[in-house]
Amino acid sequence: MTGRKEIAQRMQDDGIRYLLTQFVDLNGSPKAKMVPVEHFEDVLDEGAGFGGAALLGMGQGPHSHDMMARIDLDSYTPVPWDDGLARFASDLFVDGEPHPYCPRQHFKSVLASARAKGYVFNVGIEPEHFLVTRNNDGSIQVWDPNNIDSLRKPCYDFKGIANVMGYLREMMTAMRKIGWDAYQSDHEDANGQYEINFHYSDALTTADRYTFFKMMTSQYAQKHGAIATHMAKPFTDRTGSGGHIHYHIADSETGENLFLDESDRRGLGLSQMAYNFIGGVFAHAPALCSVMSPTVNCYKRLQVGSALLGSSSGFLWTPAFVSYGDNNRTQMIRTAGPGHLEDRTMSAACNPYLAFGAYLSAGLDGVRRGLDPGEPNLGNLYELGLDEIRRRGVRMLPQSLAESLAELKADSVVQESLGVIYDEFVDQKEAEWREYHRQVTPWENRALPDDVLV
Incomplete structure (x- = not known):
């Protein structure tokens, strides 16, 4: 735990003059107040006040007492795009008690329950996102400053990455400046889509960083005249954006990776605990989907059917089947290495605090019940067809x-x-579905037979 005197000294050394006390709402969107550094002790002990009824899903009405956002010292992050400003992730309190509708506060309780069993959840994330611009009619298009990002298969293309080198370099330099190990970036499978990877940490730290990462992309993209969007699927004919999670459970005392077993009879380097964890995820996968993919748009990404549908590159790269396998990207859960699992179905639009908490709870339920996921799938699920997929159960x-x-x-x-x-x-999510379901789209008008339209 970082002490207040240490942080006060670091802020002085870093020339910090203002603080952002930041939390997230139900959708994982960052909310903040700016506070002069002279009131550091106030936002640490009492918090910055917010009216919860102004936000969706915070469990408050206009009569409710203030939500007080108290900063977490361990989350101290100098803001790299502006001098003299630092961000703290915050927990919400009401009348001095932890606010149960605070996603971060609740996630901490889930993690504390796991730690009481001797477990730490370590998570890394692949933050895919698009850079776009908005047209006069409100629609969006890919931000393509040199008009060269038009390949059918643009993934890893040098010209594509060179097209936005300024943005990617500024992002990676900023991430390394604040102590994150940003170790690679690339042009992803869709035109205008990018990914910047940073090293894994405990799940709370990663959730805090993913939230701040989204804040960073918005600011650095803006400097280049673009908009960074973490929408799951902003374009019909392009691959969607995931927040693929890489993870394992570690021993809370020793840090040992409890998912690792080099003698695994299945040859994946996974322990019995890892298989039971996968079994728990599988048992709860349909319900987990609502938290991991929490918007209407997310399901445009989780498509079942021809791999050619929904992506001009030829693949969706988003398995919609409850399956696991070896180092195989057609599976929901990929064994990226011994003791190292990746779930590819997590949406970029998720609230990481809620999604990580639900995922951990599901997996540990499998550990508690000794659930087995069955034998791994080692082939290309895209090639099997739906009939064969169903036959295999x-x-x-x-x-x-x-x-x-x-x-x-x-x-x-x-x-x-x-x-x-x-x-x-x-x-909130049922209201979102109802609103969406009431809309009449241009596709419907185009697709209706002529005799219906006249």
């Missing part, structure tokens, strides 16, 4: 937000992982 993930919410309502483990946030989450 491989389940599909929900194909709409409404379907995943129905699964959530039937899953007590994932419900409990959300605590009191569950009711607010379901209410």
